[in-house]
Amino acid sequence: xxxxxxxxxxxxxxxxxxxxxxxxxxxxxxxxxxxxxxxxxxxxxxxxxxxxxxxxxxxxxxxxxxxxxxxxxxxxxxxxxxxxxxxxxxxxxxxxxxxxxxxxxxxxxxxxxxxxxxxxxxxxxxxxxxxxxxxxxxxxxxxxxxxxxxxxxxxxxxxxxxxxxxxxxxxxxxxxxxxxxxxxxxxxxxxxxxxxxxxxxxxxxxxxxxxxxxxxxxxxxxxxxxxxxxxxxxxxxxxxxxxxxxxxxxxxxxxxxxxxxxxxxxxxxxxxxxxxxxxxxxxxxxxxxxxxxxxxxxxxxxxxxxxxxxxxxxxxxxx
Numbered sequence: 001x002x003x004x005x006x007x008x009x010x011x012x013x014x015x016x017x018x019x020x021x022x023x024x025x026x027x028x029x030x031x032x033x034x035x036x037x038x039x040x041x042x043x044x045x046x047x048x049x050x051x052x053x054x055x056x057x058x059x060x061x062x063x064x065x066x067x068x069x070x071x072x073x074x075x076x077x078x079x080x081x082x083x084x085x086x087x088x089x090x091x092x093x094x095x096x097x098x099x100x101x102x103x104x105x106x107x108x109x110x111x112x113x114x115x116x117x118x119x120x121x122x123x124x125x126x127x128x129x130x131x132x133x134x135x136x137x138x139x140x141x142x143x144x145x146x147x148x149x150x151x152x153x154x155x156x157x158x159x160x161x162x163x164x165x166x167x168x169x170x171x172x173x174x175x176x177x178x179x180x181x182x183x184x185x186x187x188x189x190x191x192x193x194x195x196x197x198x199x200x201x202x203x204x205x206x207x208x209x210x211x212x213x214x215x216x217x218x219x220x221x222x223x224x225x226x227x228x229x230x231x232x233x234x235x236x237x238x239x240x241x242x243x244x245x246x247x248x249x250x251x252x253x254x255x256x257x258x259x260x261x262x263x264x265x266x267x268x269x270x271x272x273x274x275x276x277x278x279x280x281x282x283x284x285x286x287x288x289x290x291x292x293x294x295x296x297x298x299x300x301x302x303x304x305x306x307x308x309x310x311x312x313x314x315x316x317x318x319x
Contacts, residue, residue, distance in 0.1 A: 006174060007031060010087035010112075012080065012104055014038075017121050017147060018093035019045035023052040024150040025091075026073040027062065028178050034076045035083035042076040049074065052150055055301070059308045080104070084112045089174060091143065093121040101125060102133035109134035117167055117174075119143040123195050126188045127160030137162035141171050144192045151307055153181040153315055156192040181315070207268035209284055210277035216284025232310065 009025040011018050014036035022034045022045070036042050053067040062070070077083050084090050090108055094100050101120060108118050120130060120142045131137035141163050146152035155175045159168050168184060175182045185193055205223065209216045230239050237249070244252030285291065290299060 006088040008033065008087050008089075010035065010084045010090040010108075011093065012036075012083060012090065012108065013093035013095075013121075014041045014045035014076070015093060017145065017149060018091075019048050020052065020148040020150045021091050021093060021121070021145065022074055023049050024178060026070045027053070027056065027150065030073065032074045033083045033087060034074055035078065035080055036076075037078055039078060042078070046071075046074070046076065052148075055304060056150075059305075061308070080107050081111045084108050084116070087112060087116055090116060090118045091121060092119065096122060096124055098125060098129060101130050105130055105140060106133040109136055109140075115139075117141065117171055119171060121145060121149075124191050127158060127163060128188060129160075131160045131162055138164040139167050141167050142192075143171055143175060144195075146194060148304075151304060151311065153179070153311060154194060155180045155182050156185055156194060157182055158185040158188060158192060160188065179315075203270070204267050206273065206277050206281060207270075209280050210274060215287075216281065217288050217290075220288075232314065 008031040011022045011025070011032060011034045014022075014034055018034065018036070022032050026032045026049075034042065034045060036045070050067070050071065053062070053070055056062050057064050057067055090112060092101065092104055092108070094104050101122065105118060105120075112118065114136070116139065118134075118140050120127065120140075121144060122130070122142055123144055127140060127142050131140040134140055137160065140160060142156070142158035142160075144156040144158065146154045149155075157168060157171055157175070172182045172184065183193060189196065191199065201223070205219050208214050208219050214222070227236075227239075234242070240252050241249040243256070244250065247255075290302075294302060
């Protein structure tokens with residue numbers, strides 16, 4: 001039987017997702033081994049982790065003196081064996097490619113202890129395929145974060161055909177112990193729950209720009225100041241249930257459903273981004289006022305400042 005007695009976490013891959021996971025695990029008190037084949041990537045990752053911790057301190061999510069202590073919990077290596085052999089939990093975040101991920105899982109499975117869960121951060125690939133490379137597929141699972149993992153609460157847990165129920169439950173319990181909001185996806189699809197929803201919305205956002213219905217910046221405003229704000233609190237289904245008044249979702253479906261259906265009939269249905277849309281997206285981003293006013297680094301900080309404020313209200317404040 002697996003037990004959630006986790007003290008050391010291995011992070012394979014030191015890119016954007018990998019170093020953010022490492023920040024989270026170390027911040028929450030775990031010893032972390034961060035691995036990448038590129039020493040320069042590891043050096044950059046440590047610098048980014050330090051920046052992440054400075055940001056968390058600035059936002060009063062940790063004390064100033066804690067940052068150095070947290071950094072001391074992180075060790076880096078280019079050796080996969082060294083990274084995983086003493087780990088109680090493994091989080092893989094290498095490029096989205098089956099051959100790369102399967103090779104990493106094959107090696108991690110051979111080096112890691114028998115009870116150690118091996119989780120993937122993949123947003124698109126299927127665990128049923130990845131776990132074919134291992135001798136112990138029952139301990140392999142997807143734990144897909146939203147970027148950046150050290151800030152965004154959501155993690156989507158997706159088992160493969162041979163993933164054990166125990167692996168799913170231990171992973172979920174661990175994620176919730178980290179302060180994550182976990183959801184379990186019951187069936188494998190191309191992409192996770194959140195990414196599929198985001199893809200559907202973005203296609204229509206692109207279409208509105210391409211058809212000249214609205215400028216790109218106004219489309220972004222319409223999402224963030226409208227449905228995005230409401231969905232951040234209660235999600236789409238509960239939103240429409242409340243929109244049905246006393247009759248709830250049944251009333252909404254019966255009386256407002258036809259209006260929704262008329263909109264659906266007019267939405268884009270393409271599966272390849274039209275060349276004209278690509279041109280207009282690039283042009284629209286270049287004209288975006290927020291990019292004229294801020295550098296990319298400044299915009300990321302501005303975004304994260306507001307994310308933290310929302311997270312504090314939605315998930316950290318006691319009701």
